[in-house]
Amino acid sequence: MSVCYTDIPRPDEAVVANYQGAEVATVHEAQGRKGLLADYMRPIYKPAKIAGPAVTCEVAPGDNWMIHVAVEQCQPGDVLVVKPTSASSDGFFGDLLATSLKARGVRGLIIEGGVRDTATLTEMNFPVWSKTIFSQGCVKETIANVNVPITCANAYIRPGDMVVADEDGVVVVKREEASEVWGNVEKRMSNEEAKRIRFENGELGLDIYNMRERLANKGLVYAKYEDK
Known part of the structure; x- marks a missing residue:
């Protein structure tokens, strides 16, 4: 049927x-x-x-x-x-x-x-x-x-x-869940707009997202190319 x-x-x-x-x-x-x-x-x-x-x-x-x-x-x-x-x-x-x-x-x-x-x-x-x-x-x-x-x-x-x-x-x-999810959508849009302004002002994602310490903990090392 x-x-x-x-x-x-x-x-x-x-x-x-x-x-x-x-x-x-x-x-x-x-x-x-x-x-x-x-x-x-x-x-x-x-x-x-x-x-x-x-x-x-x-x-x-x-x-x-x-x-x-x-x-x-x-x-x-x-x-x-x-x-x-x-x-x-x-x-x-x-x-x-x-x-x-x-x-x-x-x-x-x-x-x-x-x-x-x-x-x-x-x-x-x-x-x-x-x-x-x-x-x-x-x-x-x-x-x-x-x-x-x-x-x-x-x-x-x-x-x-x-x-x-x-x-x-x-x-x-x-x-x-549509109403609750929309509330989260609004929060994400507001957060992204704030980040967009920071990117436009020349800030790096490395600093906006606080990546430097985590990268170092993962083992990333910076070195001058001529010193390799």
Whole structure:
């Protein structure tokens, strides 16, 4: 039996709003260096940056039927996350499905599979992160699940979890941790800005990060080249 769950939980709208414009690297660090999707998940065009609650969707290899089912469950601000039940590079998604998602206010697509019509998707300004680009079309014969927990590109994602994506990749934040993690994101951004000012003023990372003593303890010795 397959199932499509409706009315999924989502983070508070204010929390979702906070993540708009957030950088994947900062979010990843702020939550203890976890939640990254695999490094092969790349945006089809740059610049691209989105954040929103996940609507999750399983598809059978070479079959995009369930994406049509998932579209109905999407609300404005969501991010659709699609995972084939077995590895597949087929072109599950193109400009027509993007038009449907865009009409519902969906921010973008994360798919561990193939997409096509990338030139049109770029013109539409519809962000997509995919495993590959491939023109192979799909059928509509096999059902699977919508809004169940999935493992997409090595990351465990549940319906309503926060998904953040930019040119550096994709990261997921558990929906119940999204507010706390955002607090850590703000702290990291403030700390990084303070360090940026120091770097701009000519200070070295060796001193900003207090590295000299640790380097000496590891055995690093400075010597003049002519004395070697």
